[in-house]
Structure formats: C-alpha cells, structure tokens
Amino acid sequence: MNAAYEKPRSIRIADANPSVFFASGLEYNPPVRGMWNIVHTGMLIPGAHQIFACAQGCLRGVILTAAEMNALDRMSWISVSEQDMYDGTLETDIIDGCTDILHKLPYRPPVVLLFLSCIHLFAGVDFEIILTELRSRFPETEFTDCYMTPTMRQTMPPAFKMAAQLYAPLKPRPKNPRAVAILGNDRATDERSELVRLIRQNGFRLHDLTLCRTYEEYQQIAESALGISYTPAGKFAGEEAERRLGIPHLHIPASFDYSEITANYWLLCDSLGIPCPDFSAEIAAADNALDRSCAIIGDTPVAIDFTAVTRPFELAKLLTEHGFSVRYIIADTASDEQAAFQWLAEHCPDLEIFSAVNVNMLHFRQETHEPVLAVGQKAAYYFATDHFVNIVVNGGLYGFAGIQALTELMTDAFLTPKDSASVLRHKGIGCASCLL
Amino acid sequence: MKNVSRIIPCYAADTSGVCSALYELGGMTVVHDASGCNSTYATHDEPRWYDRQSLIFISALTEMDAIMGNDEKLIADVVSAAHDRNPAFIAVCGSPMPMMTGVDFDAAAAEIERRSGIRTFAMHTNGTHSYINGASEALYTIAKEYVRDIPKAAGTGVNILGATPLDFGLGGTAASLRQWLHENGFSAVSCFAMGDSLDSLKKAASAKVSLVISQTGIPAAQYLFEQFGIPYVCGIPTGTEFSKIIADALKEAAQTGTPLYPCAIGNSADRGDITVIGESISACSAAAELHLQTGRKTRVICPLPFEPACMNGALESPASEEEIERELAAYIPEIIAADPLYRMICPPQAKFLELPHYAFSGRCFDKRIPDYVNPNLFRL
Numbered sequence: 001m002n003a004a005y006e007k008p009r010s011i012r013i014a015d016a017n018p019s020v021f022f023a024s025g026l027e028y029n030p031p032v033r034g035m036w037n038i039v040h041t042g043m044l045i046p047g048a049h050q051i052f053a054c055a056q057g058c059l060r061g062v063i064l065t066a067a068e069m070n071a072l073d074r075m076s077w078i079s080v081s082e083q084d085m086y087d088g089t090l091e092t093d094i095i096d097g098c099t100d101i102l103h104k105l106p107y108r109p110p111v112v113l114l115f116l117s118c119i120h121l122f123a124g125v126d127f128e129i130i131l132t133e134l135r136s137r138f139p140e141t142e143f144t145d146c147y148m149t150p151t152m153r154q155t156m157p158p159a160f161k162m163a164a165q166l167y168a169p170l171k172p173r174p175k176n177p178r179a180v181a182i183l184g185n186d187r188a189t190d191e192r193s194e195l196v197r198l199i200r201q202n203g204f205r206l207h208d209l210t211l212c213r214t215y216e217e218y219q220q221i222a223e224s225a226l227g228i229s230y231t232p233a234g235k236f237a238g239e240e241a242e243r244r245l246g247i248p249h250l251h252i253p254a255s256f257d258y259s260e261i262t263a264n265y266w267l268l269c270d271s272l273g274i275p276c277p278d279f280s281a282e283i284a285a286a287d288n289a290l291d292r293s294c295a296i297i298g299d300t301p302v303a304i305d306f307t308a309v310t311r312p313f314e315l316a317k318l319l320t321e322h323g324f325s326v327r328y329i330i331a332d333t334a335s336d337e338q339a340a341f342q343w344l345a346e347h348c349p350d351l352e353i354f355s356a357v358n359v360n361m362l363h364f365r366q367e368t369h370e371p372v373l374a375v376g377q378k379a380a381y382y383f384a385t386d387h388f389v390n391i392v393v394n395g396g397l398y399g400f401a402g403i404q405a406l407t408e409l410m411t412d413a414f415l416t417p418k419d420s421a422s423v424l425r426h427k428g429i430g431c432a433s434c435l436l
Numbered sequence: 437m438k439n440v441s442r443i444i445p446c447y448a449a450d451t452s453g454v455c456s457a458l459y460e461l462g463g464m465t466v467v468h469d470a471s472g473c474n475s476t477y478a479t480h481d482e483p484r485w486y487d488r489q490s491l492i493f494i495s496a497l498t499e500m501d502a503i504m505g506n507d508e509k510l511i512a513d514v515v516s517a518a519h520d521r522n523p524a525f526i527a528v529c530g531s532p533m534p535m536m537t538g539v540d541f542d543a544a545a546a547e548i549e550r551r552s553g554i555r556t557f558a559m560h561t562n563g564t565h566s567y568i569n570g571a572s573e574a575l576y577t578i579a580k581e582y583v584r585d586i587p588k589a590a591g592t593g594v595n596i597l598g599a600t601p602l603d604f605g606l607g608g609t610a611a612s613l614r615q616w617l618h619e620n621g622f623s624a625v626s627c628f629a630m631g632d633s634l635d636s637l638k639k640a641a642s643a644k645v646s647l648v649i650s651q652t653g654i655p656a657a658q659y660l661f662e663q664f665g666i667p668y669v670c671g672i673p674t675g676t677e678f679s680k681i682i683a684d685a686l687k688e689a690a691q692t693g694t695p696l697y698p699c700a701i702g703n704s705a706d707r708g709d710i711t712v713i714g715e716s717i718s719a720c721s722a723a724a725e726l727h728l729q730t731g732r733k734t735r736v737i738c739p740l741p742f743e744p745a746c747m748n749g750a751l752e753s754p755a756s757e758e759e760i761e762r763e764l765a766a767y768i769p770e771i772i773a774a775d776p777l778y779r780m781i782c783p784p785q786a787k788f789l790e791l792p793h794y795a796f797s798g799r800c801f802d803k804r805i806p807d808y809v810n811p812n813l814f815r816l
Contacts (some may be wrong), residue, residue: 026493026517029474031486055532057449057563061476064798079439097440150470359517
C-alpha cells in the first residue's frame with residue numbers, strides 16, 4: 001500500500017532520517033482536539049480579555065474555542081475585510097475597534113491580549129503604534145501583543161510565542177530568593193513529582209500560572225528568583241522572562257532517560273542552593289511500575305504520538321527496555337532525541353513511524369488494525385482504539401514519579417476502554433467544555 | 437461598529453462553505469492556507485469529519501512560500517495528492533494569505549488539471565466572506581460543470597438545493613425533505629449536496645422544479661432555471677401550515693415555469709412581534725410558519741448575504757452585533773427565535789426560542805439542531 005503512494009505515510013525507523021521523516025505536502029487534520037491552542041493558553045491569565053483582529057475565517061476557530069469553554073464573555077473580535085487591507089486603515093481600525101469593545105464591556109479588564117494575524121504582519125502593520133495609543137486611552141489596562149500567525153509556524157510557532165507572551169504583562173518587582181516559578185506550561189506539574197517536592201519541601205514558594213486564581217497572584221510570578229521550564233514552549237517562555245524580568249532561567253527538559261532526569265535534578269538543586277538527594281528509591285519505584293505494567297499489558301502493541309509526550313522516542317526506548325512491544329510512533333521529527341532515535345533504529349529497526357498529517361492517513365483508521373494500546377489522542381484515533389492514555393504535552397507528569405504515573409495510566413487504559421468519540425472531540429484537555 | 441463584536445461569534449467563512457458543499461461528492465478540496473482553515477473547518481464547521489472521511493486538505497502554506505510566491509509548491513503538492521487519492525475532481529480555494537500575495541487560483545487550477553488530468557476548478561474564496569459565498573459558488577460550479585440536459589423524469593421530480601450541515605447540521609432535515617416530497621406526490625431527483633453522489637447530481641436536469649432551502653442554493657437554482665428552464669421555489673416545508681404553501685408552490689412553479697419565493701411572507705413587518713434571526717430562507721420559513729400559526733407580525737433579521745426576493749424585497753438587514761442589539765432594543769419583540777448564542781444580545785424581556793444554527797454556534801448545540809421538516813417544530 002505504502003509503496004504505491006507518491007508520498008508514503010509511514011517509514012521504518014531504520015530507514016528514516018531523524019531530522020525529517022516525511023516530505024512536505026498537503027495536510028490532513030485528524031479529528032482529535034485535546035491539544036491546547038492560543039485561546040486556551042491566553043485564558044490562563046486571570047481576568048484577561050482576549051481581542052482577536054483577523055479575517056472571518058481565522059476568527060471562527062478562536063471564537064468558538066472560547067464559546068465551547070463557556071468563556072465568550074472573555075473574547076471579542078474585530079474582523080478584517082479585503083478593503084481594510086488596502087485602504088491604510090489597518091491600525092486605526094484596530095484601535096477604534098478595541099476602544100469600542102472596551103467601552104462596551106461591563107468591567108475594565110486588567111489586561112487585554114490583542115491578537116493580530118498573518119495578514120497584518122505581511123501588510124507591515126505597526127503594532128507598537130496600536131499598543132501605544134491604546135495604553136494612552138486606557139492607562140489602567142495592560143495591552144499585550146499576541147500573535148495568531150500560523151504562516152510563520154516554522155520560524156516562530158504560535159504556541160511558543162503565546163507561552164512567552166503569557167508573562168509579558170508582568171510588572172518587575174523585587175526578587176524573592178525563596179520564590180521560584182515553573183514557566184510556559186498549560187497545565188500544573190504533578191505535585192507527586194520530585195521537581196515539585198524538591199521545591200516545596202525545601203521551603204520555596206512555587207509560582208505557576210496554571211495555579212493562579214487572581215490577577216495579583218499572577219503578578220507575583222515576577223518575584224521569582226528562578227524560572228524553570230521543561231517543555232519546548234516553556235523554554236522559549238523562560239528565555240523571554242529572563243530577558244524581560246531578569247528571572248534567571250533553568251531549562252530541565254522532561255525526559256524519559258534516567259541519567260538525564262538525574263542530571264536535571266542536580267542542576268535544579270544547584271540553582272536552588274540545596275543538597276541533591278539520592279533518587280535510588282524513586283528510580284526503583286519507576287522500574288517496578290514499568291515492570292508491573294508490562295506484566296499486565298504484555299506484548300500488546302503500543303503506539304505513541306508526539307502530542308502526548310514531548311519525547312516520544314525516549315519513551316519508546318524506555319518502554320522497550322522494560323519489555324513493552326512499542327511498534328508505532330506518530331511524529332514528524334526526532335530532532336531533540338537523537339540518542340533514543342539511534343538506539344531504536346538499532347534495536348527495533350522495524351518500528352514504524354507514521355506521519356500525523358499525510359493525506360494518505362485519511363482512511364488509515366478504517367483499515368484493519370490489531371488491538372493497540374495508544375499513548376496520545378492521534379495514536380488512539382489512527383489505530384482506532386478505545387484503549388488510550390489521554391494526555392497532551394506530558395500531562396503535567398515529570399521525572400521518575402512522572403514515569404511511574406504514566407505507566408499507571410497505561411495500565412488503566414489497557415484495562416478500561418474510553419469512549420473515544422466523545423473524549424477526542426473535547427477541545428483542550430482540562431478546559432471547561434459545553435460539549436460535556 | 438460594523439466589524440466589531442463584543443461577545444457573539446461570527447459565521448463560518450467562505451472556505452468552510454466550499455468544503456461543506458463539496459464534502460460528499462468524491463472530489464478533493466484544497467484550501468491554500470497555513471493551518472487554521474482546516475482545523476477550524478474540521479472542528480467547528482463540519483459534523484461529518486469524525487465518521488465520514490472526505491478529501492479535504494490544506495496546502496500548509498509557509499512564510500517562505502508566501503514571500504517567494506512559490507505557487508509551484510501548491511500545484512505540485514495537489515498533483516501529488518491527486519495521484520495518491522484519485523479524486524473525482526479537484527477544487528482549490530484561497531484564504532487570507534493568498535489574498536495578500538495575489539495567488540491566481542484560476543491559473544493554478546488550470547495547471548493542476550493539465551498535469552493531473554483531473555477536472556480542476558478554482559473557488560474564489562479568501563476567508564473574509566461568509567460560508568454563503570463559498571457554498572453558493574461550490575454548488576453553482578457543480579451544477580455548471582456536471583449537469584447536462586436529459587429527459588424529464590416521470591411525475592414531478594424535484595431538486596433540493598442548498599443543503600449543507602452548516603445550515604441544517606445533521607438534524608435530519610435533508611432526509612426528512614425527501615420523505616416529505618414523497619408524501620406530497622413529488623420525487624427527489626437530487627440533493628445539492630447531502631445524501632447524494634455526484635452521479636445523482638448530474639441528473640438534476642431531469643427535475644421539473646427545484647426547492648431552494650438555503651441561500652447557498654440560489655445561484656445553482658438560477659443556473660438550472662436559465663440553462664434548463666427548471667423553475668425554483670424558495671422555502672422549507674416547515675410546520676403544519678407553511679409546508680402546505682410550499683407544496684402548492686412547487687406544483688404551481690412546475691406548471692407555470694416561474695420561480696416563486698413563498699418564504700418571503702415570513703419577513704412582512706418592520707418590527708415583528710415575532711423576530712427570527714438567521715440565514716434568510718430558513719429564518720423566513722420559520723417566521724412564515726409562526727405567522728401562519730399565530731397571525732402575529734413576523735420579521736426576519738438576516739446577518740448573512742440574501743436574495744431580496746426571499747426577504748420580501750428587503751435590500752439590507754442589521755448584520756453586526758451592534759446593529760442587531762440596537763434594533764431589537766428599539767422595539768423589543770415578544771418572541772425571538774435564533775441561535776442560542778444570540779441570546780446574549782437580545783432584550784431579556786423577549787421570550788427566546790432556540791434555533792441552533794451550525795454555521796453560527798458550531799458544535800455548541802449540535803445535538804439540538806432541529807429537523808426543519810418536523811411539523812411540530814414551531815408549535816407555540
């Protein structure tokens with residue numbers, strides 16, 4: 001089947017180039033909606049009001065994201081017509097539109113996230129002029145430049161930029177040497193993780209936007225003496241926060257490699273000025289959890305997709321080392337996990353990598369599949385299984401405790417099927433939804 | 437301000453209209469866009485996406501290709517995908533970025549057709565118009581490209597024009613219409629474009645009359661009228677009273693060869709005791725039934741493009757959030773029938789009848805989208 005395609009949808013790992021697995025082409029959008037978009041992320045700032053200025057086609061998705069979250073009262077929009085693009089009124093249309101919206105709101109939001117789109121940037125809109133004028137008209141409100149620019153996704157992914165802009169409204173304040181922040185996540189880090197326990201048990205105050213209930217709590221993030229990130233988007237957010245607010249940044253990427261996890265904790269403890277504990281017990285607990293899970297799941301094929309975990313190849317290696325039968329990975333690149341990729345290419349050369357968006361994936365779900373345990377929504381959809389781990393971007397899991405928790409989720413998914421159709425349609429895992 | 441909304445959504449865009457109209461016909465529709473159009477369409481504008489696959493793709497336009505005017509990438513990728521998927525036809529349409537860079541979709545379509553050997557047409561969307569524009573062009577194009585003159589079918593064959601989930605969801609309206617036609621002595625020749633294959637649509641010229649159930653069917657209806665002399669009737673046979681009028685109108689139009697707009701009676705007052713907000717033909721049909729049932733004055737507010745004849749000669753209607761809110765506040769109807777998301781700008785004193793509209797609220801109320809042919813739908 002694959003051989004007949006001009007652009008194959010899958011490739012053996014032994015034959016794959018780790019930088020780019022598949023030729024670019026037209027793209028299919030599978031109906032799984034758990035990943036967050038920029039609207040979900042922006043809603044994390046307590047009290048923030050979002051205003052999108054863009055064409056109707058672009059507005060539709062963001063507005064209905066807010067509608068499904070029951071949050072239309074925190075979302076307004078300004079539509080852009082063809083005429084607007086060419087008559088020299090781009091900036092004034094946005095300024096006047098924002099002014100109109102803010103006058104109509106029943107309250108004055110502390111911060112407005114103002115999103116412009118690809119066409120604005122291509123037209124050379126002067127965002128700074130817009131922000132300056134709005135700040136002069138509404139001095140009590142913060143205006144933050146935000147971007148819905150998927151055309152620029154290869155140079156600046158919108159999710160990365162959004163993660164960084166989450167902290168743009170923060171006002172600098174004196175540093176508290178006993179305060180640290182986890183930056184750039186769209187969900188809280190598991191309290192059981194060694195990361196959070198190290199911070200809390202050593203008397204540090206932990207700031208995390210996902211836990212903020214008020215705008216003042218949010219502003220207190222700026223007191224952090226250390227900004228920690230562990231996701232790719234978080235890394236960019238941490239770097240930006242360091243540049244803007246002087247919060248020293250430490251990136252300790254979420255990993256499934258024991259030595260990297262340990263090294264990350266050494267770095268963390270060094271940054272916090274605390275002794276690094278021994279993690280033998282945590283490692284043993286993770287190993288035991290993997291072994292217990294493998295005893296139950298057995299040789300059932302496992303499929304992992306890149307939306308579930310940020311390092312699917314590392315997870316595949318770890319699971320394989322513990323006896324799992326990892327057969328499929330859905331991903332477009334392994335650029336951040338070369339060592340795991342090479343190990344798998346050597347030890348599991350027939351492991352098959354699938355494209356997430358190739359047009360020839362359209363009917364893949366309807367083909368006959370052996371029963372598969374999926375880690376992630378795309379894997380669940382494509383392999384037509386109700387047995388899947390329903391997380392995105394690591395699900396807040398981290399470290400050895402994260403590995404233990406993930407294996408427990410895999411066991412649970414193996415034993416207890418989910419209603420795929422209703423779970424996969426829910427937009428933004430963890431967000432409120434009128435569909436539930 | 438006309439281009440501003442504080443709280444209500446916007447309608448589905450023209451690109452979604454094209455995709456929705458062509459969804460079931462076996463073609464391949466390609467939106468030249470970075471990523472948002474397909475995600476938005478597949479998530480919020482297309483209820484068939486999970487259970488019924490269709491060749492709807494995006495070009496995944498990048499910044500560099502846009503800057504460099506790399507139309508060759510679009511053309512080559514479409515031809516490659518056509519090789520792999522073998523569609524019945526190819527439609528290519530544009531989004532805001534190609535509008536900015538001035539992509540010539542007619543030329544691109546011609547080149548794709550030359551290389552692939554598959555009939556290819558351009559849809560002239562740019563993401564700044566409503567789904568009405570896109571779906572209208574798509575249905576018109578299918579009629580123009582594929583309908584050829586053939587002998588009339590026995591009895592009174594009817595084309596149903598303007599059926600897409602954007603206006604009717606999967607609430608059963610299209611299937612119920614076929615049943616209703618059968619029960620009233622008609623037969624459905626084709627349905628543009630739900631529940632029928634491209635081969636069925638090709639036979640549309642064998643019908644004696646067309647039933648236009650949304651504005652998206654008007655250009656196709658006019659084409660079939662001008663090309664094959666098939667008259668059309670605008671309206672949905674909704675409720676117990678208005679459905680009789682539609683049945684009579686279909687017979688009359690088939691006999692006289694004259695287009696009729698019976699739905700227009702729904703919009704007969706400047707300030708209706710009952711006001712319906714929505715797509716012109718469905719809203720007017722609902723208003724007509726409410727008028728016939730109650731004898732009260734009814735008015736339709738249509739924020740979308742419409743045919744004046746369907747709206748009783750009206751040339752314009754409040755369209756923006758501000759205009760609609762101000763208009764309703766000025767006379768406060770007793771009853772407002774509209775998508776539930778309009779409730780946020782309606783006077784609280786008015787009784788609100790929920791009329792979920794997929795092209796407006798997407799999936800939010802998808803389980804409650806009505807079957808317009810249900811005779812009890814508008815029973816007060």
